[in-house]
Amino acid sequence: MADVTMTVNGKTVSKTVEDRTLLVQFLREGAGLTGTHVGCDTSQCGACVVHVDGKAVKSCTMLAAQAAGSEVTTIEGLASGGELHPVQAAFREHHGLQCGFCTPGMIMAAVDMINRLGGPLDEATIRAELEGNICRCTGYHNIVKAIAAASAEMAGVRTAAE
């Protein structure tokens, strides 16, 4: 067993867990944050993407113990003060989700994509960058639109702030 402490969405979470506990299990079962999903067992689908110290990580592929001491952000921690994050708002506005199961991972991957690459992002870039996230409902069409819109909006906000 291992004592693991990390900061999740700004709060300190400490649990004693089996050594083999994955970060996604720590978040879902330990911290009670079930917004992060498990859609496969081969690190392919991306439903479990969270941010660890500001980087997108597939939380099914990282041990909880490896994330000890880290700052973790999950889908539940993305909105602030009751306001949806621009990517969350764009997914809703552009119908970038249907069943909602892949959505948390998609949104966390998209936020990371925009943070890394800036914006506005073009369609080819978005499609290539979504390689690690599978959606079975939307055919990606509206996910791509949502991310393009959010990246443009966030770039606009950044430009305005500079």
Added chain:
Amino acid sequence: MTSSAEGIGARVTRREDKRFVTGKGRYTDDMTVPGMAHAAFVRSPHAHAKVTSLDASAARAMPGVEAVLTSEELVADGVGNLICGWMIHSKDGSPMKMGAWRALEGDTVRHVGQAVAVVVADTPARARDAADAVVVEYEPLDAVVDALDALKPGAPQLHPEAEGNLIYDWEIGDQATTDAAFASAAHVTRMEIRNNRLVPNAMEPRAALASYDEAEEHYTLWTTSQNPHVARLVLSAFYNIAPEHKLRVIAPDVGGGFGSKIFIYPEEMVCLWASKKTGLPVKWAADRTEAFLTDAHGRDHHSEAELALDADNRITGFRVKTVANLGAYMSLFSSSVPTYLYATLLSGQYAIPAIHANVKAVYTNTTPVDAYRGAGRPEATYLVERVMETAAREVGMDPAEFRRKNFVRSFPHQTPVIMCYDAGDYDASLDAALQAIDYAGFAARKAEAASRGKLRGIGFSCYIEACGIAPSQAVGSLGAGVGLWESAEVRVNPVGTIEVLTGSHSHGQGHETTFAQLVSDRFGVGLDTVSIVHGDTDKVQFGMGTYGSRSGAVGMSAIVKALDKVEAKAKKLAAHLMEAAEGDITLEGGTFKVAGTDKELPFFQVALAAYTAHNMPEGMEPGLKEGAFYDPTNFTFPAGTYICEVEIDPDTGKTEIVDFVAADDFGTIINPMIVEGQVHGGLTQGIGQALLENAAYDEDGQLLSGSYMDYCMPRADDVPSYRLMTTVTTCPGNPLGMKGCGEAGAIGSPPAVINAITDAIGSNDLVMPATPAAVWQAIRQGRTAEAAE
């Protein structure tokens, strides 16, 4: 709020989205119950084997293990075998041959992944560890995985009930008139067509949480179901789990279904049984490997098709022989898929005077096959549209004009294979698609692509499908074990807010939005005053669930009927309150008005009056709540034209879809944004079938493509953005004129893609999935054949 802004036809953003984009969706695996234990299944590594011994002693001694339960105990407790609920008779009149399917198998396993025992432990990991420690000895038997092989003499036999692995040998249409059409044909196009096996792959794996209350002798099951009431009915009536009033089934947020979550599977049954057996709530959540091995697969047909033409290139006959692989056991609706959901659509959009189809359904040592998005209709469409394209090429006609020449143009149109098309305008969707793709400019685009060393091709698909299943009496006469109506209840609360209880289930379709749009449109109330309740057998009395694109055409029709009753009563009450004649009352913008006067009462005041009951018309009961059942009068017939343009790199065989146009006729559309989303998703699944996806088995019955490392799911950079449009003929058979849109994309797109590729490469010898290797081979073979001529 006026009805027009949020009503029928409005592009309203979804009300359910806030919880999904913030991680607050509640799926089955998110549920916990105090004291909950976890199940892990012991599964067969063999496709076909005798179970000779099972030793659970080591597993039982492991930490945290509550129980290891086996087939013997399951059978002793009287848990019933899994059933197929649609009786098909062979052409000789004999009933289909259904082999016994136990939720846990103790004697003979028939596919890889079949469960033989279950471990219940305090954590998922400990349950998995203990499952690995259960020692099962097997005596492997020869396996057969291909349906054609399974029919050969001497093939390994799966079930004693089904001699030669033949489940049924069924036919539809008139053989004599069809044969006569071929005898006098000016041209006959013949093809062998394979429809590849697919794995549905809803992103949420199946899961179940079963809790037994000993004091009340009552079970609760949270499960990933598209139809919780059907699940309860089957679990109760056939599997002897509990009587219906002692079993509550809840399907909370469900992460996609595509058909795979219609059926009752062994794991959900076993969790219920184990929760009573152990006295603990028991949860099981499939991992993706289990999903690949145990979720019902789709498609898997071998067919021979022949099309007869007269000298004027009009179709005179269509003759089809299909062998359908149903896997190792007959899943819940498996028998209906390659029969009444398939061969009844073989007339396509065309006036064909004579059709005959023969379908043999076959057992093999593979995962059971059942309905997957489109269910039979994609197989029919692929067959018809590949043959149409090929016939056009053979007789030297433009493929669009060949189709147009043979379109059905007068309605209703009775086909030779049961279906009676009620409305459509196939020219309209073909014209719309041709214009959008700029068909006249294709030759120039092809030449330009050639200058870059690319092979460019164009392919058509004029699909038709049957949705809105279905008139109960009709499906009953065809063998269905259930009726296929839908129910609704509209509860107007005293303050005027409205709850709509529906037997439909939303697992991505957006019912919480579209169903509320209907109420808003009808009563002129804001969407925020309406809530949609579904997915819980304790809340909704009964319903048949969501599949076959039926929630709009059938589910919403039931809501319309209930709204009719609510409106009639409310108008009567409003007339009484305003001292006016009932016939003078109108309901506009959320207000009851007396025509020709300035008298009016807001909707909520009439609702309140119904509950205070201080001043009611004589004989009127208090309250404002009405229920309705709606039984369809016919199937609905969505149809359309898809045109695909591809470019192929002849050196690698890689196909790129450079343009895809979809012109659909779905009848009335409630929310265009949601309908477009359904088409996008369907198209991508169809393109996945055409280019990428294949459930491949080796000859021993091992699933080679059993993970996302091996089974090629469409990803964002595999598919294009789509260009969608709609043409409208309303459906005369239901009050809203809706046809259904959930499956069209998956039904119509595979032949468009393959027709485009074969057009580009000039070789028609290509099977799905058209991987780069397959296309490269086809190019090479085409060149070799050319050189030999």
